[in-house]
Amino acid sequence: MQLGEPGRMQAAINITPLVDVVLVLLIIFMVMAPQMMRKGPDVALPETTKPREQGDERSRILVSIDGDGGLWIDEQAVESERFAESLRAAVGDEPDPKVVIRGDSRLHFREIRQAMLAVEQAGFHGVGLIARRAGAGGD
Amino acid sequence: MQLDNGASLQSEINVTPLVDVVLVLLIIFMVVVPLLLEGYDVGMPKASDAPGPPPAEESQLVLSIGPTSCPVLVRPAGGGLPADCHVALADRLIPVADLPARMAEHLGGRPVDQHVLFVAADDRMNYEVILRIVDLARSGVDDVRIEFLTAD
Numbered sequence: 001m002q003l004g005e006p007g008r009m010q011a012a013i014n015i016t017p018l019v020d021v022v023l024v025l026l027i028i029f030m031v032m033a034p035q036m037m038r039k040g041p042d043v044a045l046p047e048t049t050k051p052r053e054q055g056d057e058r059s060r061i062l063v064s065i066d067g068d069g070g071l072w073i074d075e076q077a078v079e080s081e082r083f084a085e086s087l088r089a090a091v092g093d094e095p096d097p098k099v100v101i102r103g104d105s106r107l108h109f110r111e112i113r114q115a116m117l118a119v120e121q122a123g124f125h126g127v128g129l130i131a132r133r134a135g136a137g138g139d
Numbered sequence: 140m141q142l143d144n145g146a147s148l149q150s151e152i153n154v155t156p157l158v159d160v161v162l163v164l165l166i167i168f169m170v171v172v173p174l175l176l177e178g179y180d181v182g183m184p185k186a187s188d189a190p191g192p193p194p195a196e197e198s199q200l201v202l203s204i205g206p207t208s209c210p211v212l213v214r215p216a217g218g219g220l221p222a223d224c225h226v227a228l229a230d231r232l233i234p235v236a237d238l239p240a241r242m243a244e245h246l247g248g249r250p251v252d253q254h255v256l257f258v259a260a261d262d263r264m265n266y267e268v269i270l271r272i273v274d275l276a277r278s279g280v281d282d283v284r285i286e287f288l289t290a291d
Contacts, residue, residue: 027167028166028170031167046267048271050278051179052177054180055175056174060176105267106214108265112269128180129178129181130178131177131179131270
């Protein structure tokens with residue numbers, strides 16, 4: 001760009017800010033897409049004071065138990081008789097599958113215990129019981 | 140910007156790209172954080188067709204939570220646990236508030252690989268109450284492994 005002659009104007013449109021904005025929008029939508037496809041039903045998670053980190057929900061197999069005791073694997077409602085089968089299908093060929101249980105806080109322990117039992121019968125050892133940090137916002 | 144005299148240089152740092160990058164990072168973290176799960180790693184009850192749980196030996200610490208000593212069958216309003224809730228730790232009935240101290244007493248002197256708490260919870264108990272009690276028990280000692288025993 002030579003500005004030696006004062007009379008000459010810059011002819012090309014500066015597209016750098018435009019590219020910036022477009023890239024930001026692209027990144028926002030890339031990140032939002034999985035959020036919009038949030039797995040599973042709405043569950044009122046139990047609130048405790050010091051739950052531990054259980055990783056990203058996208059890398060876990062989510063077993064949800066809604067307030068009526070209905071079982072879900074990821075975003076799919078499943079019959080309790082077909083639970084083990086559906087769980088194996090959800091695992092597929094993942095090398096190190098981890099199962100977490102999102103149980104509704106209004107449930108009795110019976111439903112949770114039965115779900116843990118079913119998860120064990122499907123061949124898993126150890127499960128994460130998902131809670132919500134008391135006082136935290138969100139769902 | 141006046142470039143008529145060639146000797147004058149632009150003296151301010153352009154912060155616009157920096158602000159761009161920081162804003163993008165802010166947005167990414169705002170969106171990713173709610174996707175993180177929090178909870179408790181627990182062992183599972185034995186399958187009902189397998190032989191029952193191993194007998195509680197001297198060294199095994201068993202926490203029993205039942206509706207007779209801790210009558211919370213529906214989700215309690217608000218946080219915390221009712222003061223009249225008692226649990227049995229190693230066959231001794233204690234108020235639930237004493238749980239962290241008693242846990243430290245029982246497991247504090249042991250090597251970390253023996254930090255195991257067996258939890259026998261009654262089916263009729265509210266799930267959230269069970270998790271809150273487990274949370275309390277874990278707060279007393281580092282790295283406790285939680286194993287749920289079957290009730291039936």
